[in-house]
Amino acid sequence: xxxxxxxxxxxxxxxxxxxxxxxxxxxxxxxxxxxxxxxxxxxxxxxxxxxxxxxxxxxxxxxxxxxxxxxxxxxxxxxxxxxxxxxxxxxxxxxxxxxxxxxxxxxxxxxxxxxxxxxxxxxxxxxxxxxxxxxxxxxxxxxx
Numbered sequence: 080x081x082x083x084x085x086x087x088x089x090x091x092x093x094x095x096x097x098x099x100x101x102x103x104x105x106x107x108x109x110x111x112x113x114x115x116x117x118x119x120x121x122x123x124x125x126x127x128x129x130x131x132x133x134x135x136x137x138x139x140x141x142x143x144x145x146x147x148x149x150x151x152x153x154x155x156x157x158x159x160x161x162x163x164x165x166x167x168x169x170x171x172x173x174x175x176x177x178x179x180x181x182x183x184x185x186x187x188x189x190x191x192x193x194x195x196x197x198x199x200x201x202x203x204x205x206x207x208x209x210x211x212x213x214x215x216x217x218x219x220x221x222x223x
Contacts, residue, residue: 115214122207129200136197139190146183153179 153176160169 111214111218115211115218118207118211118214122204122211125200125204125207129197129204132193132197132200136190136193139186139193143183143186143190146179146186150176150179150183 153172157169157172157176160166160172
């Protein structure tokens with residue numbers, strides 16, 4: 080979660096500090112190169128965290144889909160029990176299905192939350208890539 084919070088602040092930090100830092104430093108070229116190196120290092124860490132989040136998202140999606148399939152299977156089993164006039168079995172299956180539905184809803188909430196976080200992380204990653212490109216362009220202009 081720490082990376083997630085950091086991602087939200089990166090654009091604001093970059094926008095508010097890049098020009099001020101460059102104005103204050105004695106060697107703007109050296110300072111911009113250092114900032115660029117720092118941002119590239121941060122980018123590698125953000126990419127790793129995003130990759131981990133995407134793997135966790137895949138697991139959450141699988142858990143949700145598995146729970147959904149279990150609910151569907153239990154529904155079919157309950158219908159078959161009713162067709163076979165086995166009321167006791169149908170009642171047991173319906174009770175189990177209700178528990179499975181609660182679990183499925185929980186997995187869905189987890190998946191939806193993780194999907195939202197993953198999308199925000201990807202957006203933060205893309206924003207950081209754009210900021211690095213801006214810094215690289217500025218560094219190239221300064222060097223020329």
